[in-house]
Amino acid sequence: MAAVKHSLVVLKTVKKIVVQFCPFESNAKSTREFLVMVGSERARSTNMNCVVTTLVKHNKSEPLVDITYVDGDRLLMNSAKLTCSEMFKAFHSRCEAKDPHAKVKK
Amino acid sequence: MAATLCGRLFPKQGWLPLTQSVRHGSKAVTRHKKPMHILKQKLMAVTQYIPPKPPIPRGAYPPKIITVKEETGLMLILKKQVKTVFQDCKMIAVIQNNSINSEDMLTLKRRLHKHGITIKFIPNEVMRSFLQNGIYYNLLPLFIGHTVLMVSKEPKAKELLLSLKGSPQMVLLGACVENTLLSAEGLLSYSRLPSVSVVQGELVSGLTMLTSRTAALLQRHPAHLSALLQQYVRQQSPEAGGEQEAPKVEETV
Numbered sequence: 001m002a003a004v005k006h007s008l009v010v011l012k013t014v015k016k017i018v019v020q021f022c023p024f025e026s027n028a029k030s031t032r033e034f035l036v037m038v039g040s041e042r043a044r045s046t047n048m049n050c051v052v053t054t055l056v057k058h059n060k061s062e063p064l065v066d067i068t069y070v071d072g073d074r075l076l077m078n079s080a081k082l083t084c085s086e087m088f089k090a091f092h093s094r095c096e097a098k099d100p101h102a103k104v105k106k
Numbered sequence: 107m108a109a110t111l112c113g114r115l116f117p118k119q120g121w122l123p124l125t126q127s128v129r130h131g132s133k134a135v136t137r138h139k140k141p142m143h144i145l146k147q148k149l150m151a152v153t154q155y156i157p158p159k160p161p162i163p164r165g166a167y168p169p170k171i172i173t174v175k176e177e178t179g180l181m182l183i184l185k186k187q188v189k190t191v192f193q194d195c196k197m198i199a200v201i202q203n204n205s206i207n208s209e210d211m212l213t214l215k216r217r218l219h220k221h222g223i224t225i226k227f228i229p230n231e232v233m234r235s236f237l238q239n240g241i242y243y244n245l246l247p248l249f250i251g252h253t254v255l256m257v258s259k260e261p262k263a264k265e266l267l268l269s270l271k272g273s274p275q276m277v278l279l280g281a282c283v284e285n286t287l288l289s290a291e292g293l294l295s296y297s298r299l300p301s302v303s304v305v306q307g308e309l310v311s312g313l314t315m316l317t318s319r320t321a322a323l324l325q326r327h328p329a330h331l332s333a334l335l336q337q338y339v340r341q342q343s344p345e346a347g348g349e350q351e352a353p354k355v356e357e358t359v
Binding site for chain 1: 207277279291
């Protein structure tokens, strides 16, 4: 499942991704998995201008994923109760909608 | 069919091969499955295995018997290593690795080695089984996904943070410095602390500030001290002083 996802991550339409979580909380697991997926080499190679930032907090705040697209749109995901696959589906559907002609490198 | 094959197998006179494979019951091309005879089909259908239905569907209740996996020898060795690491090293930092390049990893290793910090790769299972029965169980939620331990005998937080600044894929999750758990921000503020001697000096100077002042006062001329004490008495009793002054004024008048 993870292998399939890694090949599908295309960041061409994404400008910036900010991932924020508290590692000592139990609800950060899906956020960390999403971060690994998005920060993988393959994903990064699709767009070298996209910046993936990680903020590690310790204030019992909810984990958050903030994606800024090239055309100014923002996608905010409160990932406390979301699974990694759900987050990826939401992110991927929006990426595809923005740029349907982008071909996936395999 | 065997006869035709036999004809081909002995082309030269007196030449007998050691093994003869004679195909029997099948055609030349056996790539597709042979259709079963109707009688055989019927027999297979009648004698099909129907497994007994479990009284409780699987997954409905938690298992009565909890299977505890025996730890493999490698796990035990790694556990011992981890134990020694936790005993010897004063600073242990947990870092998440988001697929760093091998070159970047090498440069990072070299930079850290200059300051005496080593990088340890330990499987999560071993870490979890070690941390569960110890005093460090609060570190358990950190070990999800690809994590890396950076350990050093001396708590060199500043150098660690500077080296990690150069590689954005390594995310600092938490640290255990001198048996105290710290978050990422905690480690940052720890690195900004002045050295122990400086802090001790500040504390001592703060405590002895008052006593040093009195000592300085006493060393000066006693007239100064008496003037100060008189002023203090005047300030202490302004009302009493006011009442005394009023009747004095009346007397004079």
